[in-house]
Amino acid sequence: MSLHLKSAAELGRGLAAGEYSSVELTRHFLGRIGQGNGRLNAFITVTGERALDQARRADAAIGAGRGGPLTGVPLAHKDIFCTDGILTTCGSRMLSNFVSPYDATVVERLAAAGTVMLGKTNMDEFAMGSSNETSYYGPVRNPWDEACVPGGSSGGSAAAVAARLAPAATGTDTGGSIRQPAALTGLTGIKPTYGRVSRYGMIAFASSLDQGGVLAQSAEDAALLLEAMAGFDSRDSTCVDAPVPAYATQLDRPVKGLRIGIIREFFGEGLDPATGDAVQAALDAYRRMGAELVEVSLPALPLSVPTYYVVAPAECSSNLSRFDGVRFGHRCRDPKDLLDLYTRSRGEGFGTEVKRRIMTGTYVLSAGYYDAYYLKAQKVRSLINADFKRAFADVDVLMGPTSPTPAFRIGAKVDDPITMYLNDIYTIGANLAGLPALSAPCGMVGGLPVGLQLIGPHFAEARILAAAHAYQRESDWHRRVPPAWA
Amino acid sequence: MTLTRRDVENIAHLARLGIEEQELPVYAGSLSRIIEFVEQLASASTDDVEPMAHPLEDQVQRLRVDEPTETDHRERYQQNAPQVEAGLYIVPKVIE
Numbered sequence: 001m002s003l004h005l006k007s008a009a010e011l012g013r014g015l016a017a018g019e020y021s022s023v024e025l026t027r028h029f030l031g032r033i034g035q036g037n038g039r040l041n042a043f044i045t046v047t048g049e050r051a052l053d054q055a056r057r058a059d060a061a062i063g064a065g066r067g068g069p070l071t072g073v074p075l076a077h078k079d080i081f082c083t084d085g086i087l088t089t090c091g092s093r094m095l096s097n098f099v100s101p102y103d104a105t106v107v108e109r110l111a112a113a114g115t116v117m118l119g120k121t122n123m124d125e126f127a128m129g130s131s132n133e134t135s136y137y138g139p140v141r142n143p144w145d146e147a148c149v150p151g152g153s154s155g156g157s158a159a160a161v162a163a164r165l166a167p168a169a170t171g172t173d174t175g176g177s178i179r180q181p182a183a184l185t186g187l188t189g190i191k192p193t194y195g196r197v198s199r200y201g202m203i204a205f206a207s208s209l210d211q212g213g214v215l216a217q218s219a220e221d222a223a224l225l226l227e228a229m230a231g232f233d234s235r236d237s238t239c240v241d242a243p244v245p246a247y248a249t250q251l252d253r254p255v256k257g258l259r260i261g262i263i264r265e266f267f268g269e270g271l272d273p274a275t276g277d278a279v280q281a282a283l284d285a286y287r288r289m290g291a292e293l294v295e296v297s298l299p300a301l302p303l304s305v306p307t308y309y310v311v312a313p314a315e316c317s318s319n320l321s322r323f324d325g326v327r328f329g330h331r332c333r334d335p336k337d338l339l340d341l342y343t344r345s346r347g348e349g350f351g352t353e354v355k356r357r358i359m360t361g362t363y364v365l366s367a368g369y370y371d372a373y374y375l376k377a378q379k380v381r382s383l384i385n386a387d388f389k390r391a392f393a394d395v396d397v398l399m400g401p402t403s404p405t406p407a408f409r410i411g412a413k414v415d416d417p418i419t420m421y422l423n424d425i426y427t428i429g430a431n432l433a434g435l436p437a438l439s440a441p442c443g444m445v446g447g448l449p450v451g452l453q454l455i456g457p458h459f460a461e462a463r464i465l466a467a468a469h470a471y472q473r474e475s476d477w478h479r480r481v482p483p484a485w486a
Numbered sequence: 487m488t489l490t491r492r493d494v495e496n497i498a499h500l501a502r503l504g505i506e507e508q509e510l511p512v513y514a515g516s517l518s519r520i521i522e523f524v525e526q527l528a529s530a531s532t533d534d535v536e537p538m539a540h541p542l543e544d545q546v547q548r549l550r551v552d553e554p555t556e557t558d559h560r561e562r563y564q565q566n567a568p569q570v571e572a573g574l575y576i577v578p579k580v581i582e
Contacts, residue, residue, distance in 0.1 A: 101562045194541040208541060237548055238540075306524040317501060324502075326575050331568035337578050339502070347504025355503055359494070359513065360520050362501040373524065378537030380530050385538055417516050418523050434541025458542065 003028050004164040005481065008073050008221040009248075011167055015062055015072040022055035022062070022072030026116050029074045033118060033165045036485070040141045042150075042159040044079050045087050046119040054116040061114060069224055069248070071114030076166040078157050079120040080127055081107050081212075082201035090203045091123040091135040091153075094329045094349030104201025105233045106170055106212050113228040118166050122156030125351045126320065127177055127205045129153050130423040131413065134353040139410050142185060143482040144448050148407040151181030151423075157215045158185040163485040168216040168225055172202060174209045175308050176402075176427025179439035182215050183402035183451025186441045186480055188468060189215045190222045193458050194434030195240035197226075198233035206315035207238070209308075209431040218478050219440065219468035223247035226461060245462050253466040256290030259395040264297045266400030266426050278443025278450040279401045285474055286399075286467075294395060298387035303380050304428040305421055310364050310377035311432070316354075317361025323349060356417065385433045392457040397467055401426055402439040402451035426453060436461045440468040441477040449477070487521045489514050 003025055006014065014020055030048050037043050051074065058072035082088050082100035084107075089095045103111070111117070124134040132140040132155025140155040142148040143163035150159040154171030158181035161169050171178040173191035182189025190213050197212040204210060212229065216222040227248055232241040262283060267276060287293050325331040325345025332348055335341035350358070364373035391398060404425060413420045430437035435455055442452035452471075456464040472478050489497075491510045494517065498505045505513060560573060569576040 098566055101559065101566070195545070208539070234548075234550070238545075240542070240545070241548075300530065303527060303530055306527050309520060310524050310527070321502075325568065326577055327563075328566035328568075335578050338580055341578055342502040343498075343504035346502055347506075350503070355505070356513065356516055356520070358501050358503060359497045359517060362497050363489075363517070363521070364524075366497070366500065373527075375537055376527050376530075376532065377524070378539060379532035379535040380527050382535050382538040383530060383532065385541075416519075418519055421523075432538075432541070 004032060005486065006167070007217045008070065008167040009218070009224055011073050012069045012071070016067055022058040022116060023052060025072065026051050026055040026074050026118070029118055029166060036163055036165050039146060040143060040159045040163055041138055042122055042140050042156040042163070042165060043076065043119045044089055044122050044137050044156070047086055047117055050086070051116050051118050054111065058114045058116060068114055070228055072116065073167060074116040074118045075110060076118050076121045076157060076160045076169040077107055078123055078154050078169065078171050080123060080172050080203045081170060082203070083107055083117070083120065086120065088120065089137070091125040091137060092349065092351070092354070093136045094323050096136060096330065098328055102201060105198035105235065106202065106229045109229050110170070110225070121160055121169060124153035124155065125354050126203070127153040127172055127174055128316070128353050128357055130176065130180055130420055132156065133410065133414055134351055136351060141410070142407045143485050144185065145407065147409055148448065149184070149410050151184035151403070151407065153177040154181050154215060158182060158187060161187055161215050161217065162482060164481060168214060168221050170212060171215045172210060172212050173431065174205050175312060175431050176424040178213045178215060179402050179427050179437060179451065179453060180423060182439040184407040184449065186449030186477065187215050187217065188219050188222050188438065188440045188478060189213065190226060190438040190461065190465065191430065191436065192226060192230060192461050193436045195238050196230050196436070196459070196461065198236040198239045200233055200235040204319040206312040207319060208315060209312060219465050219472055220248065220251060222438070223251055223465045242459065247462050247465050250462040251466050251469040253463070255286060255467060255470040258291040258397065258467060260286055260291050260293050261296035261391050261395035261398045262293055263301070263398055263400040264295050265301045270404050270422070270425065271401060272405040272445070274445040275401055275405060275450050278445060279452055282442035282452045282471065283399060285471060289470060289474065296391045296395060296398065298391060300380065300383035300387045301429050304384055304432055305425055307377045307380045307384065307432060308428045309360065309421060310373050311381065313357040313361035314365050314374050315361070317358045317365065320354070320358055381432050384429055388429070388433045388435060397464055398455040400453050402453040406445045406448035406450055430455050434458065436464060438464045438468055440471060443477060487518065487525065489518045489521065
């Protein structure tokens with residue numbers, strides 16, 4: 001089997017067994033990126049030299065018997081993670097000249113686990129988008145159909161892994177930015193519990209929602225990578241100080257007796273019928289494996305999109321005020337005074353969607369409107385959280401579709417922000433409540449992948465990974481590769 | 487709620503965002519649609535509901551001993567600055 005068709009876990013085992021070296025593997029993937037990236041636009045920066053350096057060190061570690069399960073395995077990092085000495089753009093003109101002076105904790109930990117960084121992946125600007133079309137570096141194409149979007153905001157990571165330009169990639173998820181692209185490209189993507197993974201060096205969008213995670217070929221790969229990147233970090237004040245379970249060793253937990261709640265609100269109007277059928281078939285498979293399926297209702301959940309579009313822009317307007325053209329990032333030419341420096345640097349540096357969200361956030365936080373919008377949204381957020389809490393008193397895991405439709409065509413939704421925002425209708429709830437959630441491939445519609453979403457209670461990553469793994473032992477959707485990239 | 491061109495100018499000023507003249511009506515249109523969309527929150531009954539500021543319960547802000555933990559990286563950090571002089575960030579004159 002060609003090297004790029006192997007999962008990260010398989011590659012780790014092959015490296016440990018000496019079947020190939022990390023340098024060979026790294027060259028193989030760098031070659032694929034060289035050939036394929038022109039078509040997909042999945043990478044903003046390719047870090048070939050650094051990758052080969054890391055690969056040589058990994059080979060030495062394996063040779064000395066100091067290798068772990070990921071030593072020598074190549075990866076791609078979303079360009080939202082700061083990487084020491086390497087361009088870190090966040091998909092924005094604002095940071096198109098920013099060479100980070102430090103590594104994000106996620107990058108540092110995955111490097112310490114022996115992984116090799118192939119490059120930095122394209123993304124929606126400042127992670128604001130669901131199609132990767134807001135990137136300053138241009139849209140990313142979906143390897144399953146290059147006329148379609150890969151989803152977003154972690155669209156470059158999704159396309160890179162789907163086309164097997166990288167065995168796995170990091171991503172971030174504020175409202176669905178790991179799960180929705182994973183669904184649209186046939187990958188397994190996990191957003192852990194809020195606070196599980198350090199946000200240090202992960203460029204902030206909406207700090208009460210942002211969380212780092214993984215886009216991978218299988219639940220097993222996601223478990224291995226999450227284990228390596230999760231855990232306490234004193235440099236992120238919201239990072240939770242709790243031990244990280246050995247996710248990869250808990251994958252064989254049985255599904256028999258698992259109580260699965262089917263979210264009624266996720267199967268209503270707006271769900272593409274064929275997508276719904278694919279999700280239903282996966283639920284039937286769980287029933288055959290011995291799980292118990294019950295319908296649950298989360299009545300406040302339909303308000304998650306409007307809640308999000310108050311909370312997230314409010315937090316973004318505050319976070320993005322740091323980009324002022326003074327200390328780093330884009331500065332306009334010949335500013336005539338300080339106000340001109342701020343307004344023109346920001347006006348030129350940010351794209352349309354980012355400006356729209358900063359202005360939405362500024363408006364909902366402004367005097368006279370704060371109570372009606374921001375405070376109200378935070379109260380509705382409590383209602384949504386209470387709905388989840390009630391549901392988890394009765395069931396072990398919640399399931400439903402990840403996205404209402406398969407991948408759509410590039411350009412199809414760019415003119416109307418509301419239509420674009422509704423792509424995240426099933427994913428936002430988990431962010432508002434800080435819950436771990438995963439998308440796993442469960443079918444194909446018209447040649448495009450469909451994702452099944454699994455949501456767990458706080459810190460139940462091991463449970464949702466094991467549930468996805470059990471399904472992946474019974475199905476082969478996660479093994480499918482776009483024919484043009486096999 | 488319909489936002490006018492004037493409203494957009496005010497918001498953009500508060501956010502220190504330069505918006506091109508011809509873009510003002512475009513933003514007025516899309517921001518009005520977004521505000522109208524989020525106004526459905528008003529339909530939810532939230533009497534006696536506490537606003538949720540943090541996704542996890544029982545989390546407290548960690549404190550640390552007030553001791554310096556960082557060393558000086560000014561030179562390194564200023565490599566990303568658009569304009570520096572003698573270790574200082576240069577901006578247009580603020581006080582005449």
